[in-house]
Amino acid sequence: MKTDAPVCDLCGRVAHFRFAGAGARPVLRCWRHAVFYGPVFRRALQVSAVVGTILFLINQLDVVLSGHVTPLVVFKIVLTYLVPFLVSMYSALDINRLRTVPAIPGKAPAAPPGAAA
Numbered sequence: 001m002k003t004d005a006p007v008c009d010l011c012g013r014v015a016h017f018r019f020a021g022a023g024a025r026p027v028l029r030c031w032r033h034a035v036f037y038g039p040v041f042r043r044a045l046q047v048s049a050v051v052g053t054i055l056f057l058i059n060q061l062d063v064v065l066s067g068h069v070t071p072l073v074v075f076k077i078v079l080t081y082l083v084p085f086l087v088s089m090y091s092a093l094d095i096n097r098l099r100t101v102p103a104i105p106g107k108a109p110a111a112p113p114g115a116a117a
């Protein structure tokens, strides 16, 4: 059975995300390969490093400097870096998600932005 659904450039599964590639052709990715797509993953790490460090300085630096580091504090520090990473990743994936365009009766379906004519 052949479908017109876009497929992942790496594995051939149904693509759920379209990223702007270096060339004219967009990069299509399935869920698994979108999460580890280099530019998105690196950007999420950068956001996590900057925002996580600022939040760490605001929320936990005094506790660390006072020497009262407990497993709970370590867990909170991990979350301090993990949350901005996940927010950045979620935002990038959501903005690049392939959306289906609902069909309007009597009108030809619109091509998604960036699709070849």
Ligand SMILES: [Zn+2]
Pocket (backbone or CB within 6 Å): 008, 009, 010, 011, 012, 013, 029, 030, 031, 032, 033
């Ligand atoms: Zn894939």
